[in-house]
Amino acid sequence: MIVAKGLRKQFMVRGQTLVAVDRISFTVGNGEVYGLLGPNGAGKTTTLRMVMGLLDPDEGHVEIGGVRTDIDPIAIRSQLGLISTNDGVYPWLTVREMLMYFADLYAVEVPVALVRLEELAELLNIKNFLDQRCSTLSTGQKQRVTLARGLMHDPPVMLLDEPTRGLDVVGSQTVFEFIELLKKRGKSVLLSTHRLDEAERVCDRFGLLHHGTVRYEGTLDDLRSLTGKYHLVDMFIDLIREDRQPVPSPTAGA
Amino acid sequence: MQEYLSNGRLLRLCLKELRESLRDRRTIMTLIMMPILVYPLLSMAMQRLLLGAVSAPSGQLEYVIGVADDNTARVISLALRETQRAASEGVRPSIEILRPAPKDANANPLSQPLNEPDGDGKSPEANPEANSGNENGKNINTPTAGAIRTNQQAAFSIVVPERTAVSTSLADGQLDLAIRSASFERFPLPNGVSIPVFEFEMEFRDGDPRSEMAMAEFRKAMQLINDYQSAVLRGNRLPASVTLVSNAVGQRVDPMASLAGVLPLVLILMTITGAVYPAIDLTAGERERGTMEAMIATPAPRFILLLSKYVAVVTVAVLTAVANLFASWITLSLGGLGRALLGERGFSFWTLIQIFPLLVIFAAFFSAILLAMCSFARSFKEAQAYLIPVMLVSLAPALVTLMPNVEFSTLLGIVPLVNILLLSRDIMTGASTALPAFAAVLSTLLYAAAALVVASRLFGGESATSGSQESWSDLMRRPKRRFPTPDIGELAIYLALLFPVFFVATNLAGQWVLSIERKLLVNALLLLVLFLLAPCFFAIYRRMDLKKTFLLRLDGTENPNGLPRPVRLLGVFAASCLMAAGLWIVAYEALKLLSDLGFGTIDLQKTAALEEAKSRFREVPFWLIFLTSALIPAICEEFFFRGFVLSAFRSRLHPTRAIIYSALLFGVFHVVNGNVLSIERFAPTAILGLALGFLAVRSGSLWPGILLHAIHNGLLFWLTRFNQSELAEWLGSDSEHFPTAWILASVGSIAIGITVLSFSTLKRSDEVSP
Known part of the structure; x- marks a missing residue:
């Protein structure tokens, strides 16, 4: 369960204040996939980092499982899993060594980690190359290793930051199946993406971000009735058009 | 933190970093290939140089x-x-x-x-x-x-x-x-x-x-x-x-003596070379590969992450040092060049054994510096851009050591890099001296600890992920505190700043020609500034709680027994008097024993000059001696060692360990004594430190310790008022030792003191912690 309340973050860029995220609030229930959608620079990654505790919000706070993250930001991290676009692997470690390393980082006991490793290897089909160095893996294989890495500590909350970027159809399909799996296991999933087709496929609810604020929020049906558009893509194009023509914005649903 | 220190987890984390480094061919190249290539080439060049020096004039x-x-x-x-x-x-x-x-x-x-x-x-x-x-x-x-x-x-x-x-x-x-x-x-x-x-x-x-x-x-x-x-x-x-x-x-x-400086420089350079690649690879490389964010997002404390990387970098650096030592040893022994460079003894195996720990200490120091530098670089390129100027700047003073007639003076002992180079050179030519060597080793270790703390604060900081470059200013900024007392990191930084200043100041003060009265005042002033005022400013600047850090409350016991407050306080202060009454005799005897065993660097009784100094010392009014050598040291040292240091250790460690570490530090600082190294003072001072630490922890207050410390110092200095014959008459023997009965009585007094202290501060519950 993730509850974000009034998150705000601003940065100083070359002496100018840039508001990256402006009072964003949302809730992700257990077994729910929440899509944080928006064009590049909308504030998705900044929001995810604040949820993760890597960035301190200037205002507002995040609750994970009912506990505010700013009380003990370190302890809350064991409740969170993170998979992001830029995730790399350790080229000189074998897949098994890398996964066990992350188990240690999350302070998972070795016997527990070993069982989980076998289970995840089966589930994500990485069994065949568990003892290969990561540098020898293909992009798809690396992606599956990364997904397994995110689950080594079995967190109740999963944050996915554009997990399909740079993947082919097969790779993306693996991610979708992974998200389905997370859902089945009752985890709260926060997915940030600008791939609207995949969002339509996997997300239960959406938050449409633009310029650091949530413009529309709800299920796909809610959004359709709010915007009058059928596809997410069309809603998006409307959002972006606002920038070009100073049309008065529709009343925000956030 | 604890769960990362137990179950061999830290070891596994270190192993991961080591694997990552050692499986990389580039590391292995510098580790093995470089020494194999460098030393034969170097020896050929040297041989040409030596021959050239001889044949050119003809x-x-x-x-x-x-x-x-x-x-x-x-x-x-x-x-x-x-x-x-x-x-x-x-x-x-x-x-x-x-x-x-x-x-x-x-x-x-x-x-x-x-x-x-x-x-x-x-x-x-x-x-x-x-x-x-x-x-x-x-x-x-x-x-x-x-x-x-x-x-x-x-x-x-x-x-x-x-x-x-x-x-x-x-x-x-x-x-x-x-x-x-x-x-x-x-x-x-x-x-x-x-x-x-x-x-x-x-x-x-x-x-x-x-x-x-x-x-x-x-x-x-x-x-x-x-x-x-x-x-x-x-x-x-x-x-x-x-x-x-x-x-x-x-x-x-001796032109060859200056050439003897080349070898340590080459060894140090090679050690640095060995550490540079892993240091960049394990920090900036982590970011470049995209594994940093996932690592930082785990609950593992940054210090633990950095520590495991540090262990790996030091290990690779030490392995490089070993490979280089052996390669140079073999080259120099085979070619006979060792004898030409280092005199008759050549580069013996014993020299090699002595140089090795120095290289380890240096590796510990420089690896920490490298990690601190690389910790806020976002890519390999950026890390290299940071490192190259640092290396050049640090090597410039290193070249000074190559000049003939550069003596390893006491003050050079605290200059990083230069101190290790000069010490290695002196060990190789068989001419090392104790005080600068002590300063070199201790200051280098302290710098390493401080650099490691800085590195762990920079490592994976906000700049790592968000792209703002505020890491360095973050360090200087006054922190929002989560704990009222200093942590071990702050202690490490303060010690790395304090030790060189303390060392230089005591040395300069020791060389100053002043009257005894002035000397006493100067020493007292130094203590006031370095051990009382500076820590207080540091604590205020870092927004610490002064009362808690320096145990300023008179009655600091948090969970007192049923005794009324005045009785409890009376008990605590009586206990400190009883302990003081015994401790000074124990300290005197321990010092005497160690001097008799030959640990003393200054023989108080036999040197005529010292005897004269002592007689002049007797002419100084006792109130001045008491003020400058007992009261002010008691206040300043208690503020620092039982206040700042002990609080810092207690922030992370069990009180018993905190007491032991603070006592060891108390002992180490007393070994530097003007411009002589008094090794024999370490043990007695550390014992006193244990007693004072125990008193501070049990009473939760600094004041009983100040009382004990002042009485203890006062009595010891009071003893110097007597000349030998008076002392002999008084003690009833010529041996300058206290009679056995006195010693037994003093041990008894300490025991009673500890008992009284324990009873006065005993908690009501059965849970007793020292």
Whole structure:
């Protein structure tokens, strides 16, 4: 369960204040996939980092499982899993060594980690190359290793930051199946993406971000009735058009 | 934190970093290939250098001989003409100059006739046909004349310095050789002819290759006359034609001693090279590979993450150091270069064993610096851009160590890098001294700890993920505190700042010529500034809670027993008096025992100067001694060691461990004593530190400790008021030891003190923690 309340973050860029995220609030229930959608620079990654505790919000706070993250930001991290676009692997470690390393980082006991490793290897089909160095893996294989890495500590909350970027159809399909799996296991999933087709496929609810604020929020049906558009893509194009023509914005649903 | 320190987890984290480093071929390359390549190449270059130094002067060089007057000059040119004649008649010199003359021959003035028989036992024989009666001092080159070339290209020009004395010109290097006196006479032979007989006394600069070479060439030229005479006058009993006395002057500058500095520098450079790649790879590389964010997002404390990386970097650096040590040792031992560089002992295995820990300490220090530098770089390129200037800047002072006559002074002991280089050099040449060595090792370790703390604060900071570059200013910014007392990191940083200042200040104060009263005041002032005011400012600046950090409350027990407050306080202060009453005797006896066992660096009783100093000390009013040596030290040291240090250790450690570590630190700081190293003070001071730490933790207050400390110091200094006979009368023995009964009583007093303290501060619950 993730509850974000009034998150705000601003940065100083070359002496100018840039508001990256402006009072964003949302809730992700257990077994729910929440899509944080928006064009590049909308504030998705900044929001995810604040949820993760890597960035301190200037205002507002995040609750994970009912506990505010700013009380003990370190302890809350064991409740969170993170998979992001830029995730790399350790080229000189074998897949098994890398996964066990992350188990240690999350302070998972070795016997527990070993069982989980076998289970995840089966589930994500990485069994065949568990003892290969990561540098020898293909992009798809690396992606599956990364997904397994995110689950080594079995967190109740999963944050996915554009997990399909740079993947082919097969790779993306693996991610979708992974998200389905997370859902089945009752985890709260926060997915940030600008791939609207995949969002339509996997997300239960959406938050449409633009310029650091949530413009529309709800299920796909809610959004359709709010915007009058059928596809997410069309809603998006409307959002972006606002920038070009100073049309008065529709009343925000956030 | 605890869950990362247990179950071998930290070890596994370190192993991961090591695997990552050692499986990388580039690391292995620097680790193994570099030493294999560097040392043979270096040794070849050195050998060329050494040979070059020897062979170069015998080429077209012209040596300048200085003389005091024209007459000497005339005699010398006469002799040189004899040499030319001998050479033109085909006499081959019996001396060949291959290398500089052996050191012992140079160092001692030698006076020997040069025409000793060439090993066949024949005495020189006269030959009437070959006399030399015609060269009678014509063509004298004075004061400056064209060079007179003797055989085989060695040329001399003779100069009479006009303004300065000959010896001054020689010392300045204007002359290569000075001839102090020269005499010439003709020795008549029975057959009517006569042979020239010369006597010279010359001076050369000791250890200067050019001057030594000039001396050797002149000897060789003179030897030719002797050889000529003995060849042509075979069979006659004759005095030596030329008698030479050569004196080495000036302070011997051993060119090889400065070369001995090259080896530590190379070793250190190679150790750095070994550490650089892993340091970049494990920090900036982590970011470049995209594994940093996932790692930072885990609950593992940053310090643990960095510590595991640090262990890996140090390990690789130490492995590199070992590979280099062995490669250099083998190269130097095989080629005989070791002996040429480092003197007779060469590069022994024992030297290698002594150098190794220094390299480990250096690796520990530099790896921390490297990690701190790389921790806020976002890519390999950026890390390299940060490192290169740092390396260049740090190497500039390192080159200073290559200069001859750079002494490893006490103050250089705290200059990072330079201290380790000079200490290694001194160990290699077998001339290390204790105080700078102590300062070098301790300061380097403290710098390493501080750099590690800085690195762990920079590592994976906000700049790592968000792209803002505020890491350095974050460090300086006054923090929002989560804990009221200092943490171990803050302690490490403060100690790394304090120790060099403390060391330099006590040293300078020790060298100052002042009256005893002033000296006492200066020391007290130093204590006030460094151990009381500066920590307080630091604590205020870092927004610490002063009351909690320095245990300022009179009654600090948090969970007191049922005793009323006045009774409890009375108990605590009575306990500190009882402990003080016993501890000073124990401290005195321990100090005495250690001095008797030979651990003392200053023998208080036997040195006349010290006895005099003591008698002058007795004239100082006691209130001044008590103020400057008991009360002020008690307050300042308690504030620092039982306040700041103990609080910092207690923020993370069990109180027992915190007490032990603070006591060890208390002991270490007392070993530096002006400009001498008093090792014997360590144990007694550390014991006192244990007692004071226990008192501070149990009472939760600094004040009982200050009382104990002041009484303890006061009594010890009171003892110095008595001279030996008074003391002997008083103690009832000559041994300067307290009677056994006294010692037993003092131990008893300490025991009662501890018991009283324990009872007065006993918690109501059964849970007793010291």
